[in-house]
């Protein structure tokens with residue numbers, strides 16, 4: 001069981017991409033922002049790509065303008081720099097279309113109702129666009145030298161694994177047999193199609209109406225030119241994620257669900273040959289007075305209550321007893337996780353009383369991450 | 372009286388748990404209840420500790436008052452084939468669609484269609500008759516999270532816009548009619564934390580703009596403070612009297628040190644800050660003017676016993 005040394009990680013000039021992942025609400029965005037700030041204040045040129053920051057955190061990072069490009073964060077000390085941006089999924093998708101299709105084709109695609117559905121609500125598009133944006137930022141970093149460290153937050157998926165699977169799902173949907181078949185009539189003679197397809201097409205026609213089917217076909221035909229590019233870029237970004245310049249940080253809270261997800265995720269990264277730096281166990285309850293156990297604290301409170309003495313002390317003792325129960329439960333789960341993953345470096349971050357919503361809070365989390 | 376209860380909330384706030392507890396609470400009043408999940412996650416099976424549910428309604432619990440809870444995991448693909456067969460008598464053609472990947476494609480690329488099917492199934496179950504009376508007294512839906520609940524419930528309105536006439540239009544109108552009527556209530560689950568509360572407020576606004584009715588806000592995982600308001604105020608101001616604390620600890624037989632006194636006061640301050648945040652969030656919820664139900668944090672986690680306790684809190 002080793003300690004995760006995050007200062008060494010962010011100080012290592014060979015590390016150029018850090019990805020925070022984990023299940024929803026565990027602190028991925030917070031960790032990404034805190035590490036970004038710390039790295040910048042230690043002299044690196046950092047860009048943080050956040051996905052869904054809490055409102056007040058977004059404000060403190062200056063993420064009020066949603067223009068899908070990184071902006072300098074005000075109030076950062078030291079001689080590095082910190083830029084931050086919030087992912088606009090639809091806009092990223094639109095930009096891809098605009099950049100890779102002829103103007104007429106792009107216009108056709110952007111106005112198509114199926115494109116609108118796909119780009120704004122297809123499960124997985126957000127994950128895919130996060131990858132796309134990472135690819136773009138990386139290219140820009142290499143070309144311009146604006147940044148030497150990219151920190152990427154991942155979407156609030158119900159399961160941490162969605163992040164790795166989504167691009168494949170989207171790509172295979174776009175390359176799938178059915179889309180190919182829909183394309184066929186636009187390209188080749190109908191008679192080449194099997195009876196099954198013919199039947200399928202006529203049913204679709206009957207149910208969806210001719211207009212809808214035409215829309216799908218136009219969309220598919222227009223999109224066709226993009227398929228190759230989509231796939232190639234996704235593969236490139238995935239390859240980038242396997243390089244030693246990348247470090248994955250899995251974030252988990254000391255709850256069974258989140259730890260289970262973290263286990264799956266670390267295992268999956270191993271299978272995918274993706275470099276795992278370690279696991280951040282976030283929001284772990286701590287106490288400075290662990291010598292006073294929950295049981296003894298509660299017994300002491302009861303003693304005071306029975307004797308009708310100092311209700312204030314009794315209340316504080318009850319509070320401490322609750323806290324100690326939580327401390328024991330959190331550490332039990334955290335320790336079990338560590339024992340089950342001895343080769344994975346971990347670091348524990350205490351649960352703060354307040355939410356993390358300004359640079360001071362982020363600095364504090366940064367200190368805890370590297371303590 | 373409302374018979375269709377739709378439970379939503381930010382991810383991880385306890386939608387599945389609350390839906391299950393609500394179903395048990397209704398069964399406890401002797402009702403025959405159907406608990407439905409629509410996200411293909413087998414959350415109900417997990418929470419009741421039974422094998423994964425097939426696309427069939429089956430009994431999973433019995434209420435004390437003679438009521439029963441049935442569960443159903445709706446599968447969009449199966450529902451699509453069922454639907455096509457019902458309206459178009461497809462038979463073999465339905466299989467052909469499945470074979471070329473059309474079903475998969477359509478339900479994936481057009482999330483709206485998925486929602487049409489899922490809400491369609493909920494509608495069918497809610498109004499189903501058996502032996503001349505309603506098959507279920509109540510239907511509880513473990514619905515998609517707040518980020519997707521508006522489009523999910525409103526999808527039939529969109530369909531009605533697309534299909535001007537015909538059976539699809541009629542079905543869409545009927546579903547929308549039920550969802551907007553007295554029969555349906557939407558319950559929002561939240562924690563007293565910034566992000567879930569913000570999502571709740573946004574969702575209430577969005578749902579009401581769609582003419583949908585909010586039933587209640589369920590504040591989940593509530594903890595009661597052992598400190599009264601006076602103690603909380605002292606704690607926030609870091610004015611817990613060290614002398615009284617020292618004396619109190621001695622009287623309680625605890626080995627006192629300066630550090631212990633300082634730590635207990637600091638823990639009280641942190642706690643009071645948290646409570647302050649929770650109260651701010653609670654005020655934002657109360658300002659909505661909706662019915663609020665509190666469910667206590669179950670320190671040992673959720674098992675069958677904890678679900679029954681939560682069900683009792685529901686009944687008040």
Ligand SMILES: Nc1ncnc2c1ncn2[C@@H]1O[C@H](COP(=O)(O)OP(=O)(O)OP(=O)(O)O)[C@@H](O)[C@H]1O
Pocket residue numbers: 158257380381382383384385386387388389414516591592593666667668669670672673681
């Ligand atoms: N009142 C409670 N006391 C203690 N634990 C709870 C309570 N309510 C829910 N939980 C726990 O919180 C976790 C999340 O609950 P649940 O799965 O019901 O949320 P959900 O909103 O359905 O999540 P998802 O968005 O992933 O579907 C579970 O581990 C559950 O056991």
Ligand SMILES: Nc1ncnc2c1ncn2[C@@H]1O[C@H](COP(=O)(O)OP(=O)(O)O)[C@@H](O)[C@H]1O
Pocket residue numbers: 022023024025026027028029030031052053054156282283284349350351352353354355356357565566
């Ligand atoms: N160590 C911590 N102590 C206290 N609050 C925290 C801590 N880490 C995260 N939070 C809070 O938890 C909430 C969820 O964190 P967030 O980073 O948005 O999670 P995720 O990105 O994984 O969904 C935020 O309100 C954040 O301020």
Ligand SMILES: [Mg+2]
Pocket residue numbers: 028029030051052053153154155156
């Ligand atoms: Mg996040």
Ligand SMILES: [Mg+2]
Pocket residue numbers: 386387388414513
């Ligand atoms: Mg759930």
